[in-house]
Amino acid sequence: MRVVERPAARLTQLVIGLVLYAASIAMLVHASLGNMPWDVLSQGIGRRLGWSLGTATIVVSLAVLVCWIPLRQRPGIGTVANVLVIGLLVDPFLALTALLGDLPLWGAILMTAGGIVVNGVATACYIGARLGPGPRDGLMTGLVARTGWRVRWVRSGIEIGVVATGWALGGTVGLGTLAYAVSIGFIVHLLLPRFTALSGPRPARTTEPVALTGR
Template sequence: MLTLARGTDRRRPAPVRRHRTDRRRGAQLGGGLVLYAASIALLVHAHLGSMPWDVLSQGLARATGRSLGTVTVVVSLVVLVAWLPLRQRPGVGTVANVVVIGALVDPFLALAALLPEPLPLAARGALVVVGIALNGLATALYVGARLGPGPRDGLMTGLVARTGWSVRLVRAAIEVVVVAAGWALGGTVGVGTLAYALAIGPLVHVLLPRLTVPVER
C-alpha cells in the first residue's frame, strides 16, 4: 500500500505542471494582445508613421469613414480568408488576436487623445520609441504563448511554406505592398514606419526565446 501511494504521488505533478503552463500561455497571450493594441495607438497618435499594416488600416479607415479598430478587424478577417489556399490552420491565439486587438485599438486611441495637443516633436518621438519597444514585447509574448499565429503572421509563414522564399523576403514584400496601398489611401508613412521596420526584427529575436513557453507533448 505504501509503494502504491508513493507511485501515485509521483504521477500527480505532471497535470499540475500542464495546468500552470496553460495558465501562463493564456496570460501571455492576453497580455501580449493588450500591449499590442496599446502599441498601435501610441504609434498612430505620434503621427510620425505607423506600423506597415496599420498604414493600410489607417488609409482604409479614412476612405470608408470607419474607426481604426473596426477596419483592423475587417482586414484581419480578409487576411484569414487568404489563409485558405495556403492551408494554414488558425488557433485560439489567432481568433483572440482578431477580437482583442480590434476591440482595444479605439479605446487606447481615445486614451492617447487625452494627451495635451499639440505634442512637441520630442514627445512624439518618445511615443514612437515606446510604441516600438512595446510592440516587440507584445509580439514575443503572444507568439511565445504558442496558441496560434496572428492573421498577418500566418499569412507570412504560409507564403514562406508555399513559395520556399525566405522569411525576410516574404515579410518585406508583404509590407511594401500594404504600406504602398495604405499610403495611397491616406495612411501615415514616416520615420516611425521605417524605425519599426528596422527595429522590430532584432527586438523579437532577443525577446522571443526568453518568453517562449515550453509545451509538454
C-alpha cells in the same frame, strides 16, 4: 522533448501581449510620425470608408484570414484572440492617447520609440505563448511554405505592398514606420526566448520559419 503544457500561464501571456499590442498601435498612431506597416493600410482604409481604426483593423484581419484558405493554414486560439482583442482595444487606447493632446516633436519621438519597444514586448509575449499565429504571420508562413521563397523576401514583399497601398489610401507613413521596420526584429529576437520560457519549455526545433511580427 515533450512540451509540458501550462495553459493558464500561456493564455494569460497571450492576453497581456495582445493588450500591449493594441496599446502600441495607439501610441504610434497618436505620435503621427509613421504607423506600423499593416496599420498604415488599416488607417488608410478607415479614412476612405469612414471607419474607426479598430473596425478597419478587424476587417483587414478577417480578409487576411480568408487568404489562409488556399494556403491551408489552420487558426488557433491565439489567431482568433488576435483579431478580436487587438481590433476591439485599439479605439479605446486611441481615445486615451488623445487625452494627451497634440505632442511637440520631442514628445512624438519619445512616444514613437516607446510604442516600438512596447510592441516588441507585446510581440514576444504573444508569440511566446504559442497558441496560434496572428493572421498576418500565418499569411507569411503559408506563402513561404507554398512557394518555397525565403521568409525575408516574402515578409518584405507583403509589407512593402501594404505600406504602399495604405499610403495611397491616406495612411500615415514616416520615420516611425522606418524605425519600426529596422528595430522590431532585433527587439523580438532579444525578448522571445525569455517569454517562451515563461509559458513553458520550448517545443522541439523545426525547420518551419518563425514570424516576428506578432500579428
